[in-house]
Amino acid sequence: MNVVKLExxxxxxxxxxxxxxxxxxxxxxxxxKEIEWAYPTNVNPGFxxxxxxxxxxxxxxxxxxxxxxxxxxxxxxxxxWQTCAGLVWALGPLAYRDRTTMKPWSEGVWCQPGxxxxxxxxxxxxWEVKVPGAHERETTxxxxxxxxxxxxxxxGDPLEQREYL
Numbered sequence: 001m002n003v004v005k006l007e008x009x010x011x012x013x014x015x016x017x018x019x020x021x022x023x024x025x026x027x028x029x030x031x032x033k034e035i036e037w038a039y040p041t042n043v044n045p046g047f048x049x050x051x052x053x054x055x056x057x058x059x060x061x062x063x064x065x066x067x068x069x070x071x072x073x074x075x076x077x078x079x080x081w082q083t084c085a086g087l088v089w090a091l092g093p094l095a096y097r098d099r100t101t102m103k104p105w106s107e108g109v110w111c112q113p114g115x116x117x118x119x120x121x122x123x124x125x126x127w128e129v130k131v132p133g134a135h136e137r138e139t140t141x142x143x144x145x146x147x148x149x150x151x152x153x154x155x156g157d158p159l160e161q162r163e164y165l
């Protein structure tokens with residue numbers, strides 16, 4: 001009988017979540033501000049991912065149109081919960097690892113904190129967090145998604161991604 005020794009992460013130590021550094025190289029100052037607004041990093045999501053899960057912050061939805069008209073709450077709510085564009089905040093300790101041996105996947109890690117990705121709108125678990133210092137109805141959505149369920153890595157402008165709602 002072959003015995004496999006597994007290296008199990010020490011769960012007695014409580015993880016600390018540090019907000020990711022936004023990768024904004026190559027963007028104009030105006031575009032940087034837009035991205036920082038869409039993905040605020042001054043929030044506390046209240047959770048850290050465990051196991052094979054990845055924590056993603058979904059793109060925030062504006063309260064006002066480009067013409068300055070306040071959008072109805074129902075329209076904003078619909079877009080907020082339908083969006084697939086997100087910022088990777090954290091990887092669980094088993095993310096992108098073989099579940100039986102704990103060794104990294106042969107193709108490597110698909111994304112890192114600070115990367116922009118597309119996550120399934122109907123997958124994982126989502127929750128809403130208030131944005132400190134913003135209007136009382138200003139929130140951001142976080143999701144924990146299984147590592148293999150992330151669809152793609154954004155290599156361009158993360159604000160240009162628009163889903164068919």
